[in-house]
Amino acid sequence: xxxSHPVIRRTALAMLASVxxxxxxxxxxxxTKKTPAASKDKxxxxxxxxxxxxxxxxxxxxxxxxxxxxxxxxxxxxxxxxENKPGASGAIAAAAVAQATDSHxxxxxxxxxxxxxxxxxxxxxxxPATDLAxxxxxxxxxxxxVVSSRATGTTPAQWLAWLSALSIKGNFGSPGVGTxxxxxxxxxxxxxxxxxxxxxxxxxxxxxxxxxxxxEIHAALLPPGLAMPHIKAGTLRVVGTASETRSPLAPxxxxxxxxxxFGVDLELITALAAPATISSAIRNKLGAxxxxxxxxxxxxxxLVTAGWRPTPSNFEGLSSKIRSETRILGGIILxxxxxxxx
Numbered sequence: 066x067x068x069s070h071p072v073i074r075r076t077a078l079a080m081l082a083s084v085x086x087x088x089x090x091x092x093x094x095x096x097t098k099k100t101p102a103a104s105k106d107k108x109x110x111x112x113x114x115x116x117x118x119x120x121x122x123x124x125x126x127x128x129x130x131x132x133x134x135x136x137x138x139x140x141x142x143x144x145x146x147x148e149n150k151p152g153a154s155g156a157i158a159a160a161a162v163a164q165a166t167d168s169h170x171x172x173x174x175x176x177x178x179x180x181x182x183x184x185x186x187x188x189x190x191x192x193p194a195t196d197l198a199x200x201x202x203x204x205x206x207x208x209x210x211v212v213s214s215r216a217t218g219t220t221p222a223q224w225l226a227w228l229s230a231l232s233i234k235g236n237f238g239s240p241g242v243g244t245x246x247x248x249x250x251x252x253x254x255x256x257x258x259x260x261x262x263x264x265x266x267x268x269x270x271x272x273x274x275x276x277x278x279x280x281e282i283h284a285a286l287l288p289p290g291l292a293m294p295h296i297k298a299g300t301l302r303v304v305g306t307a308s309e310t311r312s313p314l315a316p317x318x319x320x321x322x323x324x325x326x327f328g329v330d331l332e333l334i335t336a337l338a339a340p341a342t343i344s345s346a347i348r349n350k351l352g353a354x355x356x357x358x359x360x361x362x363x364x365x366x367x368l369v370t371a372g373w374r375p376t377p378s379n380f381e382g383l384s385s386k387i388r389s390e391t392r393i394l395g396g397i398i399l400x401x402x403x404x405x406x407x
Contacts, residue, residue, distance in 0.1 A: 109168065114141065114169050114171065116145060119152070121151045126155075147173075154241025158172055171339050173337055179334075184395060198338065204335050210284065235283045236284075237283065251397055253329055257326060331393065336383050356379060
């Protein structure tokens with residue numbers, strides 16, 4: 066990774082300050098054009114609703130979208146269809162949401178799509194700070210650092226030492242450049258002396274897991290819902306969770322602090338976002354419906370089983386979460402001078 070040039074660093078800091086400062090304030094979306102108004106005779110929604118997901122089927126974002134789709138359809142009286150548009154670390158789907166004008170297209174997105182995408186790639190077709198409006202937070206999840214079952218040793222500290230010993234010969238995978246799985250590993254690398262593994266991006270976490278199992282890569286930060294079956298089967302070994310304390314989703318897993326990696330606290334989020342041009346009435350109605358759906362016992366249980374901690378919150382709560390995540394992820398980008406090549 067190249068050292069940060071002073072001009073690049075000042076530019077990135079200015080971008081981070083801009084995103085953190087005002088873009089996601091809990092105010093009405095600043096629309097420059099109006100989305101089509103719902104018919105006076107037929108209140109919104111008047112047609113099927115699309116939830117775009119920027120990662121493949123079987124990814125955690127896809128799973129969370131499909132869990133809420135059916136009950137959300139029942140609540141709103143229209144079909145809710147999940148559509149996968151993987152690629153560019155979720156940016157293809159996020160840009161499609163940002164550019165939608167039908168008032169029925171939304172996105173189920175992660176931290177990076179909603180926060181630092183433009184910092185990573187100034188040429189991106191959308192800016193999360195100006196082109197997207199937060200609707201509702203659905204759930205959060207810690208990330209679990211795992212290594213290949215080929216790792217030598219019997220403890221997390223020994224497995225981490227094995228990974229460090231690979232030096233530049235080692236690889237780690239993620240569902241794309243700038244995703245929480247990528248940025249979190251870069252933060253860990255900055256805190257572990259001698260850890261110089263190379264990043265390999267994949268379309269989604271299922272593909273990264275396959276690469277881990279085949280030996281193509283040696284480590285990854287994964288959501289617990291995807292990691293636990295392989296940890297229990299012994300095909301992956303867990304170094305620790307990127308959380309301050311053990312997660313209630315997987316209390317048997319140690320934290321990275323227990324492996325002597327301090328200060329690595331990173332959650333994955335799944336949230337609903339709309340085009341910035343969406344009306345406040347539609348945003349509020351959809352957000353309230355999502356919160357009610359996530360609070361329902363059946364939905365909550367399905368999310369927990371999938372490795373998510375249900376944390377329903379309206380657009381104001383999501384805006385606050387986005388500001389916090391922007392500081393965390395933006396800081397990692399600055400520390401490691403990460404850019405998307407384009």
